[in-house]
Amino acid sequence: MKRFSWQGIFSLLMFVFMYLPIMVLGFYSFNQSAYSANWQGFTLEWYRKLISDELILAALKNSLIVALSAVVISAVLGTLMAVGLARYRFLGKGLYRGIAYLPLIIPDIAIAVSTLVFLAAFTITPSIWTIVAAHIVFCLAYVGLVVSSRLTNLNPHLEEAALDLGATPLQAFIKVLLPQLMPGIVAGCLLAFILSLDDFLIASFTAGSGANTLPMEIFSRIRTGVKPDINALSVILITVSAIVALVAELIRAKAGNRQK
Numbered sequence: 001m002k003r004f005s006w007q008g009i010f011s012l013l014m015f016v017f018m019y020l021p022i023m024v025l026g027f028y029s030f031n032q033s034a035y036s037a038n039w040q041g042f043t044l045e046w047y048r049k050l051i052s053d054e055l056i057l058a059a060l061k062n063s064l065i066v067a068l069s070a071v072v073i074s075a076v077l078g079t080l081m082a083v084g085l086a087r088y089r090f091l092g093k094g095l096y097r098g099i100a101y102l103p104l105i106i107p108d109i110a111i112a113v114s115t116l117v118f119l120a121a122f123t124i125t126p127s128i129w130t131i132v133a134a135h136i137v138f139c140l141a142y143v144g145l146v147v148s149s150r151l152t153n154l155n156p157h158l159e160e161a162a163l164d165l166g167a168t169p170l171q172a173f174i175k176v177l178l179p180q181l182m183p184g185i186v187a188g189c190l191l192a193f194i195l196s197l198d199d200f201l202i203a204s205f206t207a208g209s210g211a212n213t214l215p216m217e218i219f220s221r222i223r224t225g226v227k228p229d230i231n232a233l234s235v236i237l238i239t240v241s242a243i244v245a246l247v248a249e250l251i252r253a254k255a256g257n258r259q260k
Contacts, residue, residue, distance in 0.1 A: 011048065012039070020036065022238060025231050025234055025235065026231070026235045026238075028228060028231050029046060029047075029228055029231035029232040029234070029235050030042050030043060030044070030046075030087055030228075031043070031228055032045070033228075034227055034228060041054075046227075046228040046229045046231070046232040046258035047232045047236075047253035049229050049232075050229060050232055050233055050236070053229070054219060055212075055217060056214070056233065057219035058212070059212045059213055059214045059216065060214050062128055062211055062212060062213050062214075063197055063213040063214040063215075064197075065128060065132075066128060066131050066135055066203070066213060067135070067193050067195060067196040067197045067247070068193070069132045069141060070132050070135035070136045070139045070192070070196050071143075071189050071192050071193045071196065073139075073140075073190075074139035074140045074142075074143045074192055075134075075137050075143055075185055075188070075189050075192075077136075077143075078139075078140045078141075078142075078143030078144040078147060078188065079105055079143065079144075079147050079178075079181065079185055081100060081140070081144045082143075082144045082145075082147035082148040082151055083147075083151065083173070083177070083181075085097055085100075085144075085148065086148060086151045087156075100140075100141060100144060101141050101145060102141070103137050103138040103140075104138075104141050104142070104145065105142040108138075108199070108201040110132070110200060111134065111137060111138065111202055112202045112204070112206065113205065114202050115130075115133075115134045115202065115205065115206050116205045116206060119206065125208060126206055126207055126208035126209075126211070127207075127209070127211055128211040129206065129207045130208065131202075131203050131206050131207055131211065131213065133206075134202050134203075134205075134206045135196045135199065135202065135203075136178055138192075138195065138202075139192035139195065139196055142188060142191055142192045142195065143185070143188035143189060143191075143192050144188075145188070146184050146185075146187050146188030146191065147181055147184045147188055149184065150180075150181055150183065150184025150185075151184075154162050154177070154180050154181075158176050158177075158180075159173075159176050159177055161171045162175070162176045166196055183251050183254065186248070186251050187248040187249075187251045190244050190245070190247060190248035190251075191245070191248050193244065194241050194244050194245060197214070197237075197241070198215060198237070198241065199213075199215065200213075200215035200216060200219060203216055204213065204216055204219075214233075214237070218233065218234070219232060
């Protein structure tokens with residue numbers, strides 16, 4: 001009982017340490033005062049201002065273009081990569097697997113600098129599409145990892161049965177394997193979407209003129225101090241990220257229960 005009490009206290013302190021700053025941020029996003037940390041009354045003015053802020057809306061549009069483009073491409077390539085690594089044997093497979101999942105452990109600053117050097121070496125002008133290309137690098141690894149974990153729980157004999165019944169390899173993949181992988185693909189895509197939407201470091205190194213993403217716009221504004229409109233925007237981003245992450249986890253858990 002005593003041990004359980006200490007575990008409960010430790011867990012409570014951990015959650016307070018993690019989420020108290022977010023609660024404070026959300027609290028002051030409803031503060032009437034634009035510059036004072038003192039509470040001066042409840043207001044939704046800062047949320048209404050976000051809707052009419054053209055710079056924020058333009059940055060949000062760029063972030064969505066980057067995230068959706070990177071996720072769609074990563075979904076296709078990541079799924080094919082995971083299936084190829086799980087189903088086929090070829091020379092250098094272990095080395096390829098290590099390189100494919102390397103972006104998961106490489107610091108973002110290393111990816112950002114290496115991408116910038118690559119763009120400079122080939123005289124490629126930075127733009128919103130260079131951000132997309134850079135985001136595909138790490139989104140591909142996350143999608144591939146989630147799909148690979150889903151593949152380990154599937155019955156490979158179902159594909160063999162489809163082939164024995166006259167299906168071509170492509171038909172077996174589309175009609176048998178792909179529907180089973182879909183929960184993992186969706187969960188991986190949702191995770192990659194949030195990571196891409198929230199990225200600042202890689203985007204700031206690879207963005208061209210006029211290609212600001214939402215995190216870059218936020219960073220440029222907080223240099224003169226954090227105002228309630230940025231608090232409000234942060235609350236919205238945190239809420240959206242939490243919802244998407246929760247949906248991804250529910251899809252993954254539901255798929256795992258079905259498999260059992």
